[in-house]
Amino acid sequence: MKENALRFFFAANGVLAIVILLGIFSLLFTESLPALKELGVGEFLFHLCWDPTSPERASYGILAMVLSTFMVSFGALAIAVPVGVACAAFLADVAPPQVREFLKPVVEILASIPSVVVGFLGVVLVGPFIARLFHMPSGLCALNGALLLAVMALPTIVSICEDAIVSVPQEFKSASLALGATKWQTLVHVTLPSASSGIIAAVMLGMGRAIGETMTVLMATGNAAAVPRSFLDPVRTMTATIAIEMGETVQGSLHYQSLFVIGLLLFCMTFAVNVVSDLVLERFQRVRR
Amino acid sequence: MRKWWRKLSEALGFALLGLAALLVVAVLVLIMYDIVAKGGKAVTWEFITQKPTKGMTAGGIWPAIVGTFWVSLVTVTVSVPLGMCAAIYLNEYARQGRLVRLIRVAIRNLSGVPSIVYGLFGLGLFVLTLNLGLSVLAAGFTLGLLTLPWTITASEEALKTVAFSYREGALALGATKWQTIRTNVLPYAVPGMLTGTILGLARAAGETAPILFTGAAFFWPFLAPFPKVLTTQFMALPYHLFIMSTQHHEIGKVRPLAYGTALVLVMLIFLLNLGAVLIRYRFRRKFRRA
Numbered sequence: 001m002k003e004n005a006l007r008f009f010f011a012a013n014g015v016l017a018i019v020i021l022l023g024i025f026s027l028l029f030t031e032s033l034p035a036l037k038e039l040g041v042g043e044f045l046f047h048l049c050w051d052p053t054s055p056e057r058a059s060y061g062i063l064a065m066v067l068s069t070f071m072v073s074f075g076a077l078a079i080a081v082p083v084g085v086a087c088a089a090f091l092a093d094v095a096p097p098q099v100r101e102f103l104k105p106v107v108e109i110l111a112s113i114p115s116v117v118v119g120f121l122g123v124v125l126v127g128p129f130i131a132r133l134f135h136m137p138s139g140l141c142a143l144n145g146a147l148l149l150a151v152m153a154l155p156t157i158v159s160i161c162e163d164a165i166v167s168v169p170q171e172f173k174s175a176s177l178a179l180g181a182t183k184w185q186t187l188v189h190v191t192l193p194s195a196s197s198g199i200i201a202a203v204m205l206g207m208g209r210a211i212g213e214t215m216t217v218l219m220a221t222g223n224a225a226a227v228p229r230s231f232l233d234p235v236r237t238m239t240a241t242i243a244i245e246m247g248e249t250v251q252g253s254l255h256y257q258s259l260f261v262i263g264l265l266l267f268c269m270t271f272a273v274n275v276v277s278d279l280v281l282e283r284f285q286r287v288r289r
Numbered sequence: 290m291r292k293w294w295r296k297l298s299e300a301l302g303f304a305l306l307g308l309a310a311l312l313v314v315a316v317l318v319l320i321m322y323d324i325v326a327k328g329g330k331a332v333t334w335e336f337i338t339q340k341p342t343k344g345m346t347a348g349g350i351w352p353a354i355v356g357t358f359w360v361s362l363v364t365v366t367v368s369v370p371l372g373m374c375a376a377i378y379l380n381e382y383a384r385q386g387r388l389v390r391l392i393r394v395a396i397r398n399l400s401g402v403p404s405i406v407y408g409l410f411g412l413g414l415f416v417l418t419l420n421l422g423l424s425v426l427a428a429g430f431t432l433g434l435l436t437l438p439w440t441i442t443a444s445e446e447a448l449k450t451v452a453f454s455y456r457e458g459a460l461a462l463g464a465t466k467w468q469t470i471r472t473n474v475l476p477y478a479v480p481g482m483l484t485g486t487i488l489g490l491a492r493a494a495g496e497t498a499p500i501l502f503t504g505a506a507f508f509w510p511f512l513a514p515f516p517k518v519l520t521t522q523f524m525a526l527p528y529h530l531f532i533m534s535t536q537h538h539e540i541g542k543v544r545p546l547a548y549g550t551a552l553v554l555v556m557l558i559f560l561l562n563l564g565a566v567l568i569r570y571r572f573r574r575k576f577r578r579a
Contacts, residue, residue: 117551
């Protein structure tokens, strides 16, 4: 009797994770539903212009921020993926044990630096550097955000890629080496392809993080709500828009609900990315077993 | 292919990989150097123990330190019991099946939900629906949910390290499942769980987006006594750093204070991480002896 009650109690705590996930979704959905009904999904998805407080005609297009979000995220990945995979390969395959012992905490410490501190350095260090380099009045632009997000995505990419590379069976490598391939050829032609699904999952998780990152982009990318034309333009991401405007809206207003629409889209995007990387990782692990 | 070319390409390739690793180290060194060199001057005893004054262009960050402490306390109180119990279910009771799979998918997805979305959720649920208002409680609950996936994962790892023979010994003597867990599993898993908790706390203490609309205040130097403090707004270190670096109009005057705040925040997080590492180290040694 008591045992069953305890069992039920612990199970309830396990199920809580599902409840919270559903709760987040349903709250975002119910809060944004009135705005979606009143304006229609098309207003949000196909308009470039976001100007909810305009006295003449308020507009709620979020396309420009979606583009900004992707621009910064892909820019970050373009920097972080090559460096991260190379660093992981070095850790897993090349580095002597002492170097590994030193490098692993470095990656961990890098992961523990709060996003607000990274954003701060974007304002005081990276931004001014970019401004001087390209002769701009301020360095707050998409490039700044991409550089900073790359730093933040690096630890995720390095540690998951390293796991993937380490778990490639030794026989694969031995077979390649036995055929006379060099260690480098083995790494490039055997080990990395074998670990590719793990690497893909790492990249996708890094992307999920980059899309959802708030403080760094809020502080370092300039926050101009327009379609970005180059990496030197200031951009305003979805997360930054919520962070900037939520404090100033009236609760329950159309503007307030529209910010939840952005949140809902953000949730769906990261959810999709996570599910896909989850599936890739799971398949990868099953193959390994 | 020629032999010399194979050797050269190998050397070049490995050099390139090493360069990437070096770059990662260089980034960390650059970050730490900048913060320590410029923040070190600002951090004095007065800076840590005093309120901000003169429109936040002078004085210290004491209220932000206290605010961070209270929010962290609520965060731990929420996420640790829930996370531990969920981990006990997953590792001790649950049998592989669709429910467990679903729970695991949910946990992994929760850890990927953007922090600002947690902020929206906290605003909708705790601040407005449950009527907690902008408060330490609302912000702490929000961060508690945010850290939940980490606590569950860390607690499960800790439970996994307890050898099966411990459980079998207790069960063979006629102990019930719960008695076994309570007397033969938990005592050995608790240090590991503690490690995970501290690591989760270190990350929660640096989070800014989830507290933006759940209770963090631009300027709130009033330190109410417990428990009244839980229902008021608060200052927090990460939010204070955000304000100092972007929202304040006298940039020149507040910049040194912003650097000081960044240094204190980073040091706080490193201390927590160090604590976790030390506990893990002691725990491992104790286990080896047993």
